[in-house]
Amino acid sequence: MSSNPDATVAILHSPIGVYSLVRVKVVALRNRVSQAIADSPIKFLATTALLGVVWVGLYLLFVAVFAFLKQSRMEAAIAIPMVFSFFFVAMLVMLTVSNAIIAYTSLFAVEEAVYLLSTPVPPRAYVWLKYIETLIFSSWSLILLGLPLMFAMARANSDAAGYYYLFFISFFVCFVPIPGAAGLVLAWLIARFLDRNVRRRLIITAAVLLAGGLVWTIQTVTTEDAASDQWLTTFLLRINFVQSVMLPSSWVVNGVEAAIESQTTLALSYLAVTIANAMFLSVVAVRVVSWKFMSAFDRALSSRGGERSSAASPAVGLAGKVFFYLPMGQRLIAAKDLRTFVRDPVQWTQLVVLFGLMALYLVNVPKLSGAKPLEGWGMVIPFLNYGALSFILATFTSRFVFPLVSLEGQQRWLVGMLPLTPWQILISKFAFAMTVSTFVAFSTTVLAVIMLKMPFEWAVLQVVVTVATCFGLCGFAVGIGARLPMFEQRNAARIANGFGGTVNLVVSVMLVLTMLSGMGAVGYHNRTRGFDESLDLSTLMIVGVMIVVALSGGVAALIIGSRYLRRAEI
Amino acid sequence: MNQAIDIQSVHKHFGRKVAVHDLTLTIPRGELFAFLGPNGAGKTTTIKMICGLLHPQRGTIDVCGHRMGINGLAGKAKLAYVPDQPFLYDKLTGREFLLFVGEMYRVPAAEQKRIIGELTERLVMGDFLDKLTESYSHGMKQKVVLSAALMHDPEVLIIDEPMVGLDPRTVRVVKDLFRERIKLGRTVFMSTHTLGVAEAVADRIGILNHGRLVCLGTMDQLRAQAAAQHSLEDIFLDLTHPELQPGDGPGAETIPEETPRDKGDSHVVES
Numbered sequence: 001m002s003s004n005p006d007a008t009v010a011i012l013h014s015p016i017g018v019y020s021l022v023r024v025k026v027v028a029l030r031n032r033v034s035q036a037i038a039d040s041p042i043k044f045l046a047t048t049a050l051l052g053v054v055w056v057g058l059y060l061l062f063v064a065v066f067a068f069l070k071q072s073r074m075e076a077a078i079a080i081p082m083v084f085s086f087f088f089v090a091m092l093v094m095l096t097v098s099n100a101i102i103a104y105t106s107l108f109a110v111e112e113a114v115y116l117l118s119t120p121v122p123p124r125a126y127v128w129l130k131y132i133e134t135l136i137f138s139s140w141s142l143i144l145l146g147l148p149l150m151f152a153m154a155r156a157n158s159d160a161a162g163y164y165y166l167f168f169i170s171f172f173v174c175f176v177p178i179p180g181a182a183g184l185v186l187a188w189l190i191a192r193f194l195d196r197n198v199r200r201r202l203i204i205t206a207a208v209l210l211a212g213g214l215v216w217t218i219q220t221v222t223t224e225d226a227a228s229d230q231w232l233t234t235f236l237l238r239i240n241f242v243q244s245v246m247l248p249s250s251w252v253v254n255g256v257e258a259a260i261e262s263q264t265t266l267a268l269s270y271l272a273v274t275i276a277n278a279m280f281l282s283v284v285a286v287r288v289v290s291w292k293f294m295s296a297f298d299r300a301l302s303s304r305g306g307e308r309s310s311a312a313s314p315a316v317g318l319a320g321k322v323f324f325y326l327p328m329g330q331r332l333i334a335a336k337d338l339r340t341f342v343r344d345p346v347q348w349t350q351l352v353v354l355f356g357l358m359a360l361y362l363v364n365v366p367k368l369s370g371a372k373p374l375e376g377w378g379m380v381i382p383f384l385n386y387g388a389l390s391f392i393l394a395t396f397t398s399r400f401v402f403p404l405v406s407l408e409g410q411q412r413w414l415v416g417m418l419p420l421t422p423w424q425i426l427i428s429k430f431a432f433a434m435t436v437s438t439f440v441a442f443s444t445t446v447l448a449v450i451m452l453k454m455p456f457e458w459a460v461l462q463v464v465v466t467v468a469t470c471f472g473l474c475g476f477a478v479g480i481g482a483r484l485p486m487f488e489q490r491n492a493a494r495i496a497n498g499f500g501g502t503v504n505l506v507v508s509v510m511l512v513l514t515m516l517s518g519m520g521a522v523g524y525h526n527r528t529r530g531f532d533e534s535l536d537l538s539t540l541m542i543v544g545v546m547i548v549v550a551l552s553g554g555v556a557a558l559i560i561g562s563r564y565l566r567r568a569e570i
Numbered sequence: 571m572n573q574a575i576d577i578q579s580v581h582k583h584f585g586r587k588v589a590v591h592d593l594t595l596t597i598p599r600g601e602l603f604a605f606l607g608p609n610g611a612g613k614t615t616t617i618k619m620i621c622g623l624l625h626p627q628r629g630t631i632d633v634c635g636h637r638m639g640i641n642g643l644a645g646k647a648k649l650a651y652v653p654d655q656p657f658l659y660d661k662l663t664g665r666e667f668l669l670f671v672g673e674m675y676r677v678p679a680a681e682q683k684r685i686i687g688e689l690t691e692r693l694v695m696g697d698f699l700d701k702l703t704e705s706y707s708h709g710m711k712q713k714v715v716l717s718a719a720l721m722h723d724p725e726v727l728i729i730d731e732p733m734v735g736l737d738p739r740t741v742r743v744v745k746d747l748f749r750e751r752i753k754l755g756r757t758v759f760m761s762t763h764t765l766g767v768a769e770a771v772a773d774r775i776g777i778l779n780h781g782r783l784v785c786l787g788t789m790d791q792l793r794a795q796a797a798a799q800h801s802l803e804d805i806f807l808d809l810t811h812p813e814l815q816p817g818d819g820p821g822a823e824t825i826p827e828e829t830p831r832d833k834g835d836s837h838v839v840e841s
């Protein structure tokens with residue numbers, strides 16, 4: 001009988017380690033996969049194939065972009081290392097934040113935590129488990145995005161040796177724990193030392209500072225002498241910080257560059273530095289976080305859903321008014337979704353961080369109107385902006401908008417009681433999604449056209465295309481979300497990662513790629529004309545086709561979704 | 571010394587909301603204790619503190635002589651906790667989950683097999699134990715979670731709402747399981763709203779209201795105290811009458827004035 005003292009001694013002497021915990025997860029994963037294969041092999045194959053399509057599509061896109069950049073030799077020299085450095089700095093920031101968010105929710109806010117921590121699992125083993133899980137969760141999407149980018153880089157540098165690929169993957173894997181460790185500690189600090197009110201004030205302060213800094217930078221940049229041809233130097237100076245030796249991202253950048261140039265020893269030593277740091281930081285982070293972990297856990301559990309409701313906050317109050325144009329029932333649903341969105345930091349922080357990075361990058365882009373040192377370059381930057389923006393939007397719609405209809409299935413009785421047709425319900429979901437995505441996309445694009453000092457006609461074109469993309473993406477997410485729902489699932493992340501979610505992601509990426517090719521065509525067509533000349537007929541026709549594609553795609557998805565819901569009698 | 575659970579002057583508040591107010595309660599080994607109280611009385615909070623998941627702002631809790639605090643592993647090794655929202659890994663089968671729990675508590679492999687076999691038979695889990703738990707009904711989940719808690723034959727079994735969603739036959743089996751554990755000298759601490767079960771099996775009953783223990787004793791003692799009422803339901807409704815507790819702050823006085831104080835370990839707690 002294990003109640004005797006010996007068993008207790010055994011548990012305390014050799015408590016369950018992280019290996020056993022990870023093994024359970026591996027068994028669960030294996031069950032999940034074999035279940036998916038057994039349940040519907042076609043669905044499983046389709047999902048895998050679709051992911052492959054996304055991956056290859058991204059790879060081809062990046063190859064095309066690099067080829068385009070290479071057309072003018074100087075651009076290749078400047079732009080490729082820059083894209084590279086920027087990519088890894090962006091990864092550093094994004095991974096830190098997304099790790100912090102995921103670590104916070106998975107360390108403190110799940111039933112699993114309550115269960116495991118009531119057993120004699122040592123907090124340190126538990127923290128290791130969550131750390132590993134967080135790393136995998138937060139980096140897999142970047143793997144999907146990062147690998148094609150890096151492979152395209154290798155192709156662009158045709159002299160890269162075959163083992164470059166091996167180097168790159170090792171760098172990538174060894175780099176991820178560094179921001180991961182930082183994110184873990186950040187999550188712990190938030191749970192340990194900040195109570196709700198302090199946290200709220202801190203977020204507001206940070207937002208104000210960010211906005212102030214942005215305005216200031218815009219002013220300084222826009223008041224600079226427009227005719228100056230010094231922009232290249234200024235630009236390079238500005239982004240210099242991204243290449244600082246102390247930043248882990250620059251070890252990776254330097255290492256990968258060394259690998260491209262076949263300097264194996266140098267590349268290896270950079271890899272060694274990265275590995276050593278990753279291991280050291282992981283151990284330190286887990287030790288720090290598991291030290292007095294139970295008291296951080298107590299705080300996190302106790303502060304959940306505190307006393308003060310945020311009903312009075314202006315953002316939430318506004319939610320009721322934003323949708324004034326919808327009839328009452330639909331307005332209620334849209335406003336409810338917007339309120340949920342505003343109250344759930346997990347949803348909006350990622351969006352804010354992505355667009356913050358976008359803005360940071362934009363204010364570093366020189367104005368190009370007066371200066372024309374490089375032909376074709378002028379068209380590239382708006383193209384890249386639009387590309388980054390629409391990928392961010394696609395992430396948002398497939399992660400947060402897609403699950404909305406499925407989640408409503410939980411309250412089937414509630415929505416069933418409202419006198420609304422499926423179509424009306426979808427329209428209110430769509431209105432919510434459009435409001436959020438257009439708000440961010442519109443402000444970012446306006447910022448971009450101001451920074452680039454684009455002529456009015458071109459600015460309007462950029463804004464219109466962006467809004468049309470929003471329309472298409474939101475239509476897809478809502479419509480496909482209704483056509484391929486997962487009503488039994490409560491976890492939004494799981495819904496987004498399921499079959500329907502993958503279909504939606506692929507369709508969204510295809511829309512983005514189509515729109516990007518349109519933008520590319522516009523850029524190519526106008527490569528010798530520049531912004532100074534007004535839009536010609538072919539440009540307008542290309543843009544017209546793009547808009548029709550986006551709008552009709554969105555509407556078609558909504559119609560298909562609502563037809564299905566009507567038949568399914570939700 | 572020989573107490574299974576020893577709660578001394580424990581106080582817990584969430585922000586300004588007092589959830590548990592100066593609670594002192596000792597459960598001797600070999601007792602089946604039923605913890606009653608209206609919604610939001612503080613039962614789950616108390617249970618989470620016993621399991622070391624929440625820390626009281628004041629007071630101490632010991633389980634089998636081990637202090638539950640920052641490092642409560644020794645105490646945790648002695649107890650098993652079944653939360654009010656049963657937790658299972660979706661993509662594990664019931665059996666895989668039970669084996670995992672057995673490993674966590676270092677139960678020898680042969681022993682694990684024996685216990686799983688025995689519980690499968692008694693709780694009639696044979697049909698579904700090898701299916702993924704995501705396909706279980708609420709009651710099936712309850713059965714597996716309960717079995718998991720029994721895997722290491724815990725000194726103290728702590729259950730939040732054990733009977734919700736179980737069919738009458740299973741309720742009977744669970745009651746029997748509890749009584750058998752008591753015979754073996756183990757302790758069971760359960761929070762419940764099913765007064766009938768509490769009345770039928772509990773050795774002692776405690777009623778919590780607004781974070782205070784308003785009543786504690788055996789069924790007979792409770793009956794003696796509240797001379798007019800005969801059923802536990804009447805006593806419960808009387809002691810937790812909403813009109814007796816204006817507001818939820820700690821200032822609310824909860825004890826009917828005329829309730830006589832009893833000798834022995836039955837008493838009505840005053841603050």
Ligand SMILES: Nc1ncnc2c1ncn2[C@@H]1O[C@H](COP(=O)(O)OP(=O)(O)OP(=O)(O)O)[C@@H](O)[C@H]1O
Pocket residue numbers: 301302303304305306307584587588589607608609610611612613614615616
């Ligand atoms: N994490 C928390 N944050 C804030 N308040 C909480 C938290 N957990 C519980 N409370 C509050 O503490 C009080 C006691 O809650 P508890 O869950 O202990 O009640 P309970 O007796 O288990 O109720 P029920 O019978 O409904 O399960 C309630 O008023 C509740 O609102």
Ligand SMILES: [Mg+2]
Pocket residue numbers: 613614615654730
């Ligand atoms: Mg409860």
